[in-house]
Amino acid sequence: MENNYIVTVTEIIPRTHNVKTFRVTKPEGFEFTPGQAVDLSLNEEGWKDNKHPFTFTCLPDDDFLEFTIKLYDNPEGLTNKLKTISPGAEFEISSAWGAIEYKGEGVFIAGGAGVTPFIAIFRHLKQQHELGNNLLIFSNKTEADIILKDEFSGMLDGRFMNVITSQPGTKYYDKRIDKSFLRNTIQNFNQHFYVCGPDEFTKNILDALAALGANAETLVFEK
Template sequence: MEKKILVQSITHLNHNVVHLVTQKPSGYTYTPGQATELSLARPNWKAEKRPFTFTSLPDSEALEFVIKSYPDHKGVTEQVPSIEPGDELLIEDAWGAIEYKGPGVFIAGGAGATPFIAIFRDLAQKGEIKGNKFLFANKKERDIFYKDHFENWL
């Protein structure tokens, strides 16, 4: 079911990745690693839904997303740099099959690291992060985001 949320803050993590904090609808639930379909509540953009992973924890009072902007893609990610606090977004119910099943070596590239943000944050909070490794690659050093977080967690 579609829900309207307001952007509370947007922080640039590097040249093309932002950390977006929004309102959390009352009763909205998800698990670490899950995603939602998100669109901009703007004319001509409401139907342009794209999947984005939650980077906040389910018990947080806000929803958080880390989103990479692709200026050459004609869609939602192209519009990310224009999002401002107070803007309205639309989200659907949470979905996804990425879930933690035990200690291991996890591999991700670029924006593919986003499901692991909430998963590792959750494990660190519970004191259960031990025994996990994370291999994370980017094309260029300037593309790296959340490096300090990953190093602190793991």
């Protein structure tokens, strides 16, 4: 059965020029699996029905819940409103849901804020000393958009690859992730692939992986 919970914002942490982490109180007995999300709204008049999905970026055994959210410049949008809130504000959240769950070592491919389901997964793997040979390929428009760049670099060492699509002179790979890139970057297509990003990004990546021989049963994404 779906439950709704009122939680209080306790801390707001800037991550990039347009991404913030919101830490909130954790309801007693609340459970989730790394990679899952909730439907979230601001518990404030005029905003209670403006619900959007956001992914946990904390660990299941933390004594708080945490969401790392990209804030867009849309006057009517929830994330634009979240730019203005302070600790003490309240969210309404649903029970945890979502199809992105760790199933074994593989390649994680994220576009922009689509990296958020992977944050809790990688933090959990680090906690369990099971990071193994997992690879993260992270596509952003500019280097300033890279969320948790230092943390990912520290966790994954040489298994963190940045792709920058709209910044001339970047030191990173400067084209979009496509079939050719994947063919040249990945040797083994018989492993798990975790894909999250804007709808078109996800569709293009999944199509390219399928064309390169990836098994549909090994593709993990939000359906």
